[in-house]
Amino acid sequence: MTSTPQTTQPPPRKHLLDVLRFGAAFAVVVYHFTATPTASQYWGTEVSTLFEGLNQVSRYGWLAVEAFFVISGFAILWSSQGRTPAQFTGSRAGRLYPGLWACVLATAVLQTFWSGGRELSLRDTLLNLTMAPDVFGAELSQVVYWTLLVELKFYVLVGVLMLFGALTRVRALTLALAWPAAGMLVQGFGYPEVAEHLVVRHSVYFGIGMVLFLLWQDVTAHRDQTVPDGVARRALLVDLGALALLLGLSVDRVTTSAHQASGLQGVPVHGGVAVAVLLAVVGAVWLAVQPWATLHNRHLAALCVLAGALTYPLYLVHTQFGWAVTELLSSNGYGTWTALTAATAVSMLLAAAIYYAVERPFATRLRRAVTSALTPDLARRPLTPRVPDDSVHHGRDAIAQVQQSRVAA
Structure with missing residues (x-):
């Protein structure tokens, strides 16, 4: 990473990273429908019995959230390159808030017709629009909103780091290592509440993603011979050392979480299997950003980009609507697999509706408005070219990507 914003053309989009993100969101959907105690309430029976075979796998679906955090660490560090703090803030606001607002309001409408879900007050509903209802002690509109x-x-x-200058390699590496370390120190000194605010349980996953980005960047520089060989080798050794340290911490985190998941679900969730899944996720992220991971078939590329675009709204909207469909159909005598298929289909259709009706037309407008508000002289300054914005729950406009693919083809 350089100490100044990059001005080169954006690198090719990593389509398999889109697929990986969508796969993680789908894993969360299946987990919530077939493995959680809440799902058992709407099915009217224990999901571990109802989905005996599927549950053996879906009980590990909570690890998809850790996968999201790893991908987010990689993608946010990538998308920050070449951006000013105002542009970075605008990109995050434009990508996150339109979809969130639509999901919160849609859920509020559902709650007026369905008594089985979370019945939020008007205050709590409005606070969910902030993306941080937990801070105000409000009930979450949907269970996944804690993330x-x-x-x-x-x-x-x-x-904040960008306010002090470009997000250099040293600053990124410091954040990746110091954030988990600070949380552990605070926890060790007997301040678990403060450690919770520092998200000590999850910061290590963001750190892994950030170090993966640095490693990917340094491997690319070494392959393209854009830096001296000795410098590249030292950088790679530092990256690998940091990655090994963070992976070691993550093993402890995942093992602890697996034990907690066993208690929550009432079924065995093996720590060794959970660790294997996490390591597979890290490996999959690394493979997904290799040069061959960019698809050149425009139809396949467009499909991958669309999958990436649907990831965020699918993640946000599926629980309350899916459980409502589950309860309605199962209580009226429909088969288990019919109800599960319908709940998943409704979640997908709602995600598509939110993307096409809300995110696509309003995300760019909000991004520009926020960026302009934070940069009054924006009209007089040239914008810096940016890399693709592929965060955990986030991606660039799918139509723009399809058009770019067609032009390239």
Whole structure:
């Protein structure tokens, strides 16, 4: 990473990273529908019995959230390159808030017709629109929204660092290592509440993603011979050392989380299997950003980009609507697999509707408005070219990507 913003053309989009993100979101959907105690309430029976075979796998679906954090660490560090703090803030606001607002309001409408879901007050509903209802003690509109505040804290840390200059290699590596270390120190000194605010349980995953980005960047520089060989080798050794340290910490985190998941679900969730899944995720992220991971078939590329675009709204909207469909159909005698298929299909259709009706037309407008508000002289300054914006729950406009693919083809 250089000490000044990059001015080169954006690198090719990593289509397999889009696929990986969508796969993680789909894993969360299946987990919530077939493995959680809440799902058992709507099915009317224990999901571990109802989905005996599928549950053996879906009980590990909570690891998809850790996968999101790893991908986010990689993608946010990537997307910050060549951006000013105002542009970075605008990109995050434009990508996150339109979809969130639509999901919160849609869920509020659902709650007026369905008594089985979370019945939020008007105050709590409005506070969910902030993306940080936890801060105000409000009930979450949908269960997955707790992760949004975790992501938001990461964005704030990155944004604060950008205020002091470009996000250089040293600053990025410091954030990746110091954030988990600070949380552990605070926890060790007997301040678990403060450690929770520092998201000590999840910061290590963002760190892994950031170090993967540095490693990817340094491997690329070494392959392209854009830096002296000795410098490249030292950088790679530092990257690998930092990655090994963070992976070691993550093993402890995942093992502890697996034990907690066993208690939550009431079924065995093996720590060794959870660790293997996490390591597979890290390996998959690395493979997804290799040069061959960019698809040149425009139709396949467009499909991957669309999958990436649907990831965020699918993640946000699926629980309450999916459980409503589950309860409606299962209580009226429909088969288990019919109800599960319908709940998943409704979640996908709602995600598509939110993307096409809300995110696509309003995300760019909000991004520009926020960037302009934070940069009054924006009209007089040239914008810096940016790299693709492929964060955990986030991606660039799918139509723009399809058009770019067609032009390239």
